[in-house]
Amino acid sequence: MASSSSSSLHLLSFFFTVVLAFISVSSKPPKLHAFIFPIRRDEKTHQIYTELDMGTPTNIIYTVIDLGGQFTWLDCDQYNSSTYRCWSPKCKATIGGDGASCIDCKEKPHRPGCTRNTCALSSYNPKTNMYKVGGVGEDTMRVSYTDGDVYVNDADMRRFTFGCGVKGLLSGLASAAKGVLGLGRTPISFSTQLSSAFKLVHNKFALCLPSSTEVYLGTMFVGSGPFYFINYTGDSSQLLNIKTPLVINPVGHSRPPFNSKDFSSQDYFIDVKGIKVDGKPVVSFNTSLLSMDTEGKGGTMISTMTYYTVLHSAIYKALVTEFVKEAAAKKMKKVGSVAPFGACFSSENIKNTMTGPAVPIIELVFEGNDAPWRIYGANSMVKVKKSVLCLGFVDGGSTPMTSIILGGYQLENNFLEFDLESSMVGFSSSLLLHNASCSQTRLF
Numbered sequence: 449m450a451s452s453s454s455s456s457l458h459l460l461s462f463f464f465t466v467v468l469a470f471i472s473v474s475s476k477p478p479k480l481h482a483f484i485f486p487i488r489r490d491e492k493t494h495q496i497y498t499e500l501d502m503g504t505p506t507n508i509i510y511t512v513i514d515l516g517g518q519f520t521w522l523d524c525d526q527y528n529s530s531t532y533r534c535w536s537p538k539c540k541a542t543i544g545g546d547g548a549s550c551i552d553c554k555e556k557p558h559r560p561g562c563t564r565n566t567c568a569l570s571s572y573n574p575k576t577n578m579y580k581v582g583g584v585g586e587d588t589m590r591v592s593y594t595d596g597d598v599y600v601n602d603a604d605m606r607r608f609t610f611g612c613g614v615k616g617l618l619s620g621l622a623s624a625a626k627g628v629l630g631l632g633r634t635p636i637s638f639s640t641q642l643s644s645a646f647k648l649v650h651n652k653f654a655l656c657l658p659s660s661t662e663v664y665l666g667t668m669f670v671g672s673g674p675f676y677f678i679n680y681t682g683d684s685s686q687l688l689n690i691k692t693p694l695v696i697n698p699v700g701h702s703r704p705p706f707n708s709k710d711f712s713s714q715d716y717f718i719d720v721k722g723i724k725v726d727g728k729p730v731v732s733f734n735t736s737l738l739s740m741d742t743e744g745k746g747g748t749m750i751s752t753m754t755y756y757t758v759l760h761s762a763i764y765k766a767l768v769t770e771f772v773k774e775a776a777a778k779k780m781k782k783v784g785s786v787a788p789f790g791a792c793f794s795s796e797n798i799k800n801t802m803t804g805p806a807v808p809i810i811e812l813v814f815e816g817n818d819a820p821w822r823i824y825g826a827n828s829m830v831k832v833k834k835s836v837l838c839l840g841f842v843d844g845g846s847t848p849m850t851s852i853i854l855g856g857y858q859l860e861n862n863f864l865e866f867d868l869e870s871s872m873v874g875f876s877s878s879l880l881l882h883n884a885s886c887s888q889t890r891l892f
Contacts, residue, residue, distance in 0.1 A: 483670040522627035523615055532587045533585060575753060580616075631866075651667060695747065696712050725809070748854060827860060
């Protein structure tokens with residue numbers, strides 16, 4: 449893992465040097481349009497993470513991307529920076545701090561733990577459900593941006609607010625990670641802070657999750673399209689042909705403070721109206737599970753911390769039954785299951801296509817859309833042995849708080865855009881249909 453990350457960083461630095469040299473001689477000045485961040489996938493945990501360029505001197509910090517995270521927190525035990533501030537006006541404005549001033553100490557430069565902050569936050573690890581109370585700090589963060597074309601430049605965000613975790617809070621995260629980057633619907637989430645600081649036209653962010661754990665990178669954009677990938681000649685925002693409203697869960701049950709009716713969830717929920725397999729509706733379950741009740745139970749949540757999509761048992765069993773039926777019609781040979789998957793098949797007579805194994809297509813029907821979002825073989829089947837493919841969905845039991853947690857494996861090589869102002873999310877179909885993939889979107 450270390451050697452792969454190091455190799456990626458060297459390639460990234462080389463490409464930046466070339467691009468910036470090109471900008472320096474260009475007559476067209478770059479205009480800030482959207483921020484760009486590389487996305488890597490950890491081979492062991494399957495978590496996606498990016499890098500932040502923090503402080504003075506530079507601290508390159510890898511952070512796991514948590515789609516519903518309320519804010520960004522870093523392991524501050526080894527964090528040192530001459531531009532670090534312990535006082536944050538955002539405390540009183542958005543977190544409820546008391547506005548008290550910092551108390552200096554003799555150690556220079558100041559660092560977390562050396563000064564008393566105006567307020568505290570509960571830094572949360574979504575993998576272990578652990579959280580620790582830590583101080584709130586601010587520091588300079590260097591970011592790269594594009595004008596929506598080939599021009600790339602750097603800018604400084606001088607007062608990026610983050611929480612301080614501790615080393616023990618990193619348990620269960622990708623080995624390279626020293627914190628968590630939160631993209632949730634809060635005033636101090638990563639994307640909201642950037643959009644507010646630089647006055648972007650819209651508070652949006654987009655994700656293209658890589659399927660590869662090697663040198664190739666996925667991409668996170670913060671800002672508005674058009675978005676251009678190195679392996680797709682058009683504006684990829686035009687591929688977002690399925691858009692559906694975001695749904696607010698009234699109960700924030702999955703993060704601190706747990707099961708609180710006083711705080712709505714900061715995670716991203718959508719309204720799935722139905723499920724199909726090769727165009728045939730899956731109906732042998734209580735479809736009310738797809739809806740969210742007043743207690744915040746049910747519904748569909750999108751997650752970057754869950755890898756394989758998790759389904760309520762009733763939905764899972766109905767989907768597997770229909771999938772196996774359609775697979776038999778395609779003469780797919782069923783074999784013994786391999787945990788945690790329940791339906792597995794011999795791959796010997798399954799053809800391979802540009803969108804992966806030629807298996808029944810799973811479709812999710814969204815609110816407000818006539819066309820469903822299709823999950824092709826590359827996102828539905830998992831190779832568990834040399835000649836065995838399994839349906840990559842997991843049984844979540846009969847009493848989960850959320851009926852469907854749409855995971856990262858099903859989102860790989862799809863392009864998603866979250867518009868926090870219009871409260872909509874856009875989905876592309878698989879980029880493989882366009883001879884492109886997120887694992888090759890090395891924009892840098």
